[in-house]
Amino acid sequence: MPNGIKVPMPTLERLANYLTIFSDLKIRNVETVSSADLESRAGINAAQFRKDLSYFGEFGRPGIGYNVNELQARISRILNLQKTQSVLLVGAGNLGAALAGYHPLRTENFQIVAAFDNNPNKIGKQLWDLTIQDIDEIISVNKVLQARIGIIAVPASAAQETAERLVSANVVNILNFAPTFIRIPSNVTVRHIDFLQELAVLSYYLPEDD
């Protein structure tokens, strides 16, 4: 990063998106694109794309455009996706199972390396290629695994406690699927995926034809 300054969160969120577009382009054997190409092909804003990249240096050549391979490689690196990131999963219910079996994760270099639950009926059972472990073991298990990302896939009522356990196991980044707000220390980053919130927003836009 040439300048050590603040990258806007919307920019960061878009970077991951750009990556999927680049994968598509590679499949179609597109080697070079201009920001205008990207706008017409993928519905992104050309000016915004260039502005987003500008936080991280120079990526293209005036008059020519961008090399797709280079773009992909450099943005992957910015997002720390160049090597596999280990992820802990807490909650081996339906959602946890879906996440653990979600193939695109591997494609993007994320690997769920352990699954935990507090239900004695589940502990010891298999979840795909993982053995579900006792949440009480999370600290010692992660001393070995050294994962820094954790996923909360437990009911809302258990989310806060789960967050605290993850933090005590040295996880610093949490993806929370429970429909509730969790309090965490300021050095920990949380992203919240809330189906209900998304559906509620959609519901607002419903035509009132009844």
Added chain:
Amino acid sequence: MPNGIKVPMPTLERLANYLTIFSDLKIRNVETVSSADLESRAGINAAQFRKDLSYFGEFGRPGIGYNVNELQARISRILNLQKTQSVLLVGAGNLGAALAGYHPLRTENFQIVAAFDNNPNKIGKQLWDLTIQDIDEIISVNKVLQARIGIIAVPASAAQETAERLVSANVVNILNFAPTFIRIPSNVTVRHIDFLQELAVLSYYLPEDD
């Protein structure tokens, strides 16, 4: 809505959040709250809360605060959550199964009323209390069900086609779980939930101690 004007998207997204906070308060038998209470209890910004509400009218009493019941009822209504909303699910894989079995949906008045897939091995099988139906039947099925919200839980490669089928079946609001951009007519609203994007953002914030 007193004024027929533009509600900012961030405001809309927060409304759903506020609802879950109100549920909590009701459980704790809190009848009245001030915006300052909400700030200290739930980490929301008091000024922002009042501003958010202001788009929809007056909700509280100066010097007193807000009645939790009224707040909940009115915001539910604003989001069209006062009566059950029917939802179509396309994709009966792991993720689709998790969504169909996700209990909090019912609590918030969403009901998945039909599940579709294009895999002959799945069509006819049960997904919880639903029978998986052939995606080719979606138009005729939804002529009866009249759902206006659809969920895309298929692989990225099938997402665009699925979106088009949903639109042709008269769905106007789509929640897309596939990690890809989908093109839709301008009268249709799409919300995109992208695990990979969320993980990528978290990955960016990883400490570089290696």
Added chain:
DNA sequence: TAGATTGTTAATCGATTAACAATC
């Protein structure tokens, strides 16, 4: 009445969009 708290207007902040000089 005095204290508390709303709803709203104004000030600040930050992100998006537009424009263009630099450059391939």
Added chain:
DNA sequence: TAGATTGTTAATCGATTAACAATC
């Protein structure tokens, strides 16, 4: 060289935060 397109600066837009008069 002329045409295309970048990276960046400046202008615009919109959201957040602060402040306060109205009011319970």
